[in-house]
Amino acid sequence: MADIIFGLDVGTTKVCALVGEVREGRLQIIGLGLAAARGMRKGMVIDVSDASLALAQAVEQAEQTSGYDLSQAIVSMAGEHISSTNNKGIVAIGRNDAGVAVSDIERALDVAQAIPVPPNRQIVHLIPRNYTIDEHDGVRNPIGMHGFRLEVETHIVTAARPALQNLTSCAGNVGINASEYVLNALASGEAVLDPNEREMGVIVADIGGGTTDIALYMQGKVWHTQVFPIGGYHISNDIAIGLRAPYEVAEQVKIQYGDCRPDKIDANTVFTVEPFGGEKIQVGRQDLAHVIEARVEEIFQHILQDVQRSGYDGLLPAGIVLTGGSAQLRGITEVAERVLNVPARVAQPQNLVGMVDKLHSPAYATSVGLLNWAMSDNQIYQPRTHNREWGRKMGSILKALLPG
Incomplete structure (x- = not known):
């Protein structure tokens, strides 16, 4: 039987379950499960039942697509408690x-x-x-x-310890043993950095929904890590407040019209949005860009101040590598270069094999990186062939977690 590795990326906005098969040292993605996150805030569990249900949905999909019953996973970790x-x-x-x-x-x-x-x-x-x-x-x-x-x-x-215990409980509720926890930025670094960057000096910044996680590499090794409780959620929330619109509307506006460079936007360009109250209004894209730019600048100011406090300012010739879902904002590298005064690029997982159509995105750097970390740490095992009784398994989970 092939060696199998399982990564469970539990984020503020999504849960991604990835199953990899290792043959002769090569990794192939054979299972993928995605679910909208529930019961999470700023990378931490705030509702075990809701978070468990989201994990159950992702794990079910991963088991069905891979054909294996999964019992242990390497799990991502974030939050300002780190x-x-x-x-x-x-x-x-x-x-x-x-x-x-x-x-x-x-x-x-x-x-x-x-x-x-x-x-x-x-x-x-x-x-x-x-x-x-x-x-x-x-x-x-x-x-x-x-x-x-x-x-x-x-x-x-x-x-x-309580934050990790909550994650352990959520995984355990769906039959998964959390064999190891890996900081988001370290997992992302495994997926997007090349050896030359690690050697010269580089920061990887995973800008997720609720947190921004950074890891600083020098001489090929990790020298510094930090987690900031600010991410894409805060950008969308700023937009929601400014537009007086539901968060979901603001999130869609950010994805469709968002930009970090107000000076590159025509002042006459507008779009239509429906705020609370139901009467549609027109909003200038340049005004939207000013709101986004302010929050993105704040994120990079946090990174700059942390690097300066750590004493590594001026020692990062390879610059900063941006990943995570919020790294897809238009113009984000230009803001990073202006604030940090170093080269910046947006990165996504490379050289993927198997079920990878959805994974060619910065949003899945941590997910793929967990499998790379598991390979280097020999976190492999031989699971049972999938018994296709997830309907019964899910029913028992729901019965255990839902009230009454």
């Missing part, structure tokens, strides 16, 4: 003729992660940035090297 820090671990190298062994690295990592973590938080990522052996720094792979002292510098990501 924080990060850097720490070092130093140990003596074992006395043997073989040099640094895996056990030495494990001991150094154990020391590095011995940081004060409150009971309501937990470490979700412990990422080695580089190694030093005695006075020899910048070591990429210390295995087999000789010396007396091994030092590892790590990037540590922590999350609120």
